[in-house]
Structure formats: structure tokens, C-alpha cells
Amino acid sequence: MFGAELDQADVPGGIGPFGNSGNFATIIDTMDDSQVKIEATADKALNNCHDLRNLIDKVADAVL
């Protein structure tokens, strides 16, 4: 009964604990996709932090 509910749930891409998970392949694909996005986003955030640091140094040079 529980499995049938899982399969019928209408969440695209197998995302979410009660989504239409399908099979391991779908889940692994989703995780791969998420991991690539997480790495890219974390890289961007880190670059933003470096940029921020440089900009604050420039402000300090200009003002002080």
C-alpha cells in the first residue's frame, strides 16, 4: 500500500521523500545532477567571498 502511494505521487523527477522515485537510476541521476549544481554553486559563493574581500580592501585603501 505504502509503495503504491509512493509510485503514484505526482512529483516530477523523483524528488522528495514521497515523490515518484521510480528506481535507483532516477535517484542516482538526480543526486548526480544535484551534486554538480552544489559544487558549482559553492564555487560561485566562494568566489563571491574572495571578490568581497578584495573590494573591501579597495574601499579601505580609498578611504583610509
Add this chain to the structure above:
Amino acid sequence: MLLERLRAIGFPDYASFQSYAMLSGLDAKNTRERQRRRPAAIPPLLGAVKTLRELSNETETLRKLLGRMTCSLVNMRLIASRIEGANGPISLMAQNYATVLGEARSWVEKFSLDQNGDLNKISNAIRVGVFDYAAATVQRQAIGQFRHDQLPSEAGDKAQEMRMLDRRPRT
């Protein structure tokens, strides 16, 4: 309603918008009055505000992605339990992975959502810095203008008034 519109264009609160608006206004004024050289601090300050907004968006995206990944792992455990029964190797792998992801998510949340988190501290420092810089520049320009204004004789002693205005209030 105003705050909702500000949030829609990327400002978390009115104070952030106010700082940005003051600095942009100052920059626009400098550009219009071409005789003034653009102060060196303005471009990096504007850049810092923009970068900070990007950083907030990136951390929010990161938080959502980590949450989504956790949900996929729950699905993985559900399917694994059908195949291998409870506590099989795949379930354990998923559980370990979920623990690591949970920690990563809590670091990101501590960084970005916590009132005393680093992102809030950086954000406040930049907001206050931008506002103070812009307000001080406007005051300096106003003083410069008052110095050159020709006052009628009945207006009193300009030097004395300047000294009076320059006096800091005792706190």
C-alpha cells in the same frame, strides 16, 4: 507592500535599500556634475553591495540543493529497504551520506540564516559602511557649499555659525 517590492528586487530590508540608494544617488550626482572626479571608494562599495547580493542568492540556492539531495537519499533508503530489507548496505550508505549532507546543510544555514551568522555580520558591516560613507560625503559637500555661499550681512557671523554647527553634541 514596500518591503515586498524591495525583497523582489533583491533587498532583504529597507536599510539595505537605503544604503544602496544613497550611494547610487551620490554616484549619479558625481557623473552628472562632470567637474567632480569620481571618488575612488564608490566603485568598490557598489561592487561590494552587488557581490553581497549574489552571495546571498548563492547560499540560498546551496541550502535548497542540499535539502533536495537529502530528500533523494530518503527515497533511496525507501527503495533499498524493499530490495535488501532493513539496514542493508545501500541503506547504510544512504544514511551516512544523509548525515554528511545534514552537517553541510547546517553549516550553510549557520552561515546564511543565523542572526549572528557570518553572512549577517558581513551584510551589516557593508550596509553601515556604505551608509556612513554616503552620509559623510553629502555632509562634506554641504559644508563646502555653505562655505562659499554669500550670506546677507544681517544673517550674522558665518564663521561663528560654522563653529557652532561643527561642535559635537555631548552624549
